[in-house]
Amino acid sequence: MTPFAWLLGLLLPACAASGANGVPPPPDLLHLARPGTPNTSLAAPAGFMPDSGPAPDITTHPYAVPPAELIADLKGVADQQIRVYARPSPAGQPDRTDWVARSRVFNFPDLVSAQALPRPGGGALLILYSASVYGEGDFRVNRGRVKTWLAALDRALGTTNAADR
Numbered sequence: 001m002t003p004f005a006w007l008l009g010l011l012l013p014a015c016a017a018s019g020a021n022g023v024p025p026p027p028d029l030l031h032l033a034r035p036g037t038p039n040t041s042l043a044a045p046a047g048f049m050p051d052s053g054p055a056p057d058i059t060t061h062p063y064a065v066p067p068a069e070l071i072a073d074l075k076g077v078a079d080q081q082i083r084v085y086a087r088p089s090p091a092g093q094p095d096r097t098d099w100v101a102r103s104r105v106f107n108f109p110d111l112v113s114a115q116a117l118p119r120p121g122g123g124a125l126l127i128l129y130s131a132s133v134y135g136e137g138d139f140r141v142n143r144g145r146v147k148t149w150l151a152a153l154d155r156a157l158g159t160t161n162a163a164d165r
Helices: 003-008 067-079 141-157
Strands: 040-045 058-060 084-087 096-102 109-118 124-132
Touching: 040 141, 058 124, 058 141, 067 084, 067 096, 067 109, 067 124, 067 141, 109 141, 124 141
Parallel strands: 040 058
Antiparallel strands: 040 124, 084 096, 096 109, 109 124
16 A cells, blocks of 8 residues: 555545455445446446436446356456455355455545346346445546456457447
């Protein structure tokens, strides 16, 4: 941890934590209440609407693999990212996973959550959400992260990239 992060941690406690520690619990992706601030990004299947807040930023396509395999492949993508730490998966939700991504200098935490849903007829649908813990703006970092992870997932699976709205 940098000295800047330690000092910032006096005001923003999650900045003084390491790895996946010190952050709020992950959101319920199926009943997501997005804030009106521009420091989140949501990728979801066509027709998915959060309970409140803005509609998804990116539309994800259906995947031909089962939900558990899709999540395993996404975990492989996350493992390749720097300063990204896995959080324990919620009990009884094998098709759900969460991470904390931290900025380099100030150790700001962002929450990243994914859930794969079974698709009628086989395969899976993916919800991927990235949100800042602190602040109202993020210089589009969360949106960039979601796009990067989806592109890497599509390369790993040999599928077509998700489309922006």
